[in-house]
Amino acid sequence: MGYYFSFKPYIPVAKRREQAIRKIEKLRKKGLVVQPIQINGKKIATTFWGKSWCEHIESFHDYENRLSRGRTYVRNGSVCHLSIEQGLITGIVAGSDVYNVKITVTSLLTTTWNNIKKTCLGKISSLLDLVSGKLTNGVMDVVCDRAKGIFPSLKEIKLSCDCPDYATMCKHIAAVLYGVGARLDLQPEQLFKLRGVNYEDLVDLKTAISDVTSNNKTKHRLIADPSLSKIFDIELLGEKSNNTTKTSSVSNKKRADLSSFTGIDVSNARKKLKLSYVAFAKKLGVSATTVSRWENRGRAKLGLKKSNAKTLSKLLLFK
Numbered sequence: 001m002g003y004y005f006s007f008k009p010y011i012p013v014a015k016r017r018e019q020a021i022r023k024i025e026k027l028r029k030k031g032l033v034v035q036p037i038q039i040n041g042k043k044i045a046t047t048f049w050g051k052s053w054c055e056h057i058e059s060f061h062d063y064e065n066r067l068s069r070g071r072t073y074v075r076n077g078s079v080c081h082l083s084i085e086q087g088l089i090t091g092i093v094a095g096s097d098v099y100n101v102k103i104t105v106t107s108l109l110t111t112t113w114n115n116i117k118k119t120c121l122g123k124i125s126s127l128l129d130l131v132s133g134k135l136t137n138g139v140m141d142v143v144c145d146r147a148k149g150i151f152p153s154l155k156e157i158k159l160s161c162d163c164p165d166y167a168t169m170c171k172h173i174a175a176v177l178y179g180v181g182a183r184l185d186l187q188p189e190q191l192f193k194l195r196g197v198n199y200e201d202l203v204d205l206k207t208a209i210s211d212v213t214s215n216n217k218t219k220h221r222l223i224a225d226p227s228l229s230k231i232f233d234i235e236l237l238g239e240k241s242n243n244t245t246k247t248s249s250v251s252n253k254k255r256a257d258l259s260s261f262t263g264i265d266v267s268n269a270r271k272k273l274k275l276s277y278v279a280f281a282k283k284l285g286v287s288a289t290t291v292s293r294w295e296n297r298g299r300a301k302l303g304l305k306k307s308n309a310k311t312l313s314k315l316l317l318f319k
Contacts, residue, residue, distance in 0.1 A: 016078060016098075017077065017080070017094055020078075020098050023092070024092060032081070033083075035082055035083055035276075035278075036077070036081060036082070037074055037182050039075050042075070044074060044075065045178075045181040046185055048133020049184040049188040052151070053151065054181035056144070056146065056151045059154070066165075070169075070178055082176060084190045084193065084194055085194075087105055089177075090102055091176035095163065095172055097163070099161055099172045103157060103177070104157070104158045104160075105152045107196035116143060120139050120143075123135075123138070130199065160173075161173050186291075261301070262298065262301055263294050263296060263298045266312070284312065285308070
């Protein structure tokens with residue numbers, strides 16, 4: 001009897017991972033940059049972008065139980081690899097076998113993107129607001145609209161998995177889609193990359209630069225530091241690039257007072273080393289979610305543990 005009408009014997013999670021590791025190691029030797037999904041705690045996504053994505057993709061299911069199984073898979077670490085590129089999501093999921101998931105997404109229509117930009121223009125004053133999901137209700141309604149927003153509609157997405165399940169959204173696909181939500185918690189810019197649009201277009205850069213020279217302390221706190229441009233690796237309007245070596249943004253006083261590191265310092269250090277949240281977190285001995293939370297605090301002092309602060313100082317900021 002085929003697996004369409006019966007279930008394969010249950011395989012423990014540890015055994016599944018062993019199978020996946022062997023396959024992934026072969027792919028790694030061929031040049032694959034492995035990007036696993038790791039969930040800390042019970043919640044798959046906690047930010048505006050991550051939660052909005054998960055709520056949106058749940059409408060694509062054809063069998064409710066595939067969603068719950070997918071959530072279990074992503075929570076227990078069965079999504080061994082997940083990559084997001086323009087128009088393409090690929091994943092490797094450890095199940096009763098090792099399955100390959102491929103999800104294609106069409107680029108956002110120019111007319112749709114222009115309408116979104118028109119609504120957002122002048123209402124998002126900084127990249128920090130954008131990445132944190134600090135959007136007005138009117139902007140949120142447009143961005144998250146199922147028919148005219150940034151998220152793909154069912155007709156714009158094609159789901160594929162090499163498992164024998166007859167469901168359009170099998171549990172492996174569901175796990176990968178939930179994994180995307182977890183990834184957007186840490187890297188919300190990946191959503192715009194997936195849809196083939198430039199997130200900078202949503203920010204009123206002229207207003208942002210004007211605020212830097214104004215006396216508005218609230219806005220100044222969010223966008224005045226020139227290093228903010230490094231959040232998304234872009235050059236803000238009016239910034240001049242050069243090839244000279246920039247001095248550290250951390251003062252001599254901060255060298256002595258390790259507790260005074262800010263979220264901006266952490267973001268600068270990670271970007272300088274060109275590390276993902278996961279890789280950077282590993283160096284500091286914390287979770288990727290912790291790093292994301294630190295960076296989102298902007299210019300506020302973090303009060304890091306002495307061991308974390310020393311590692312950050314020694315390995316990253318004061319080379």
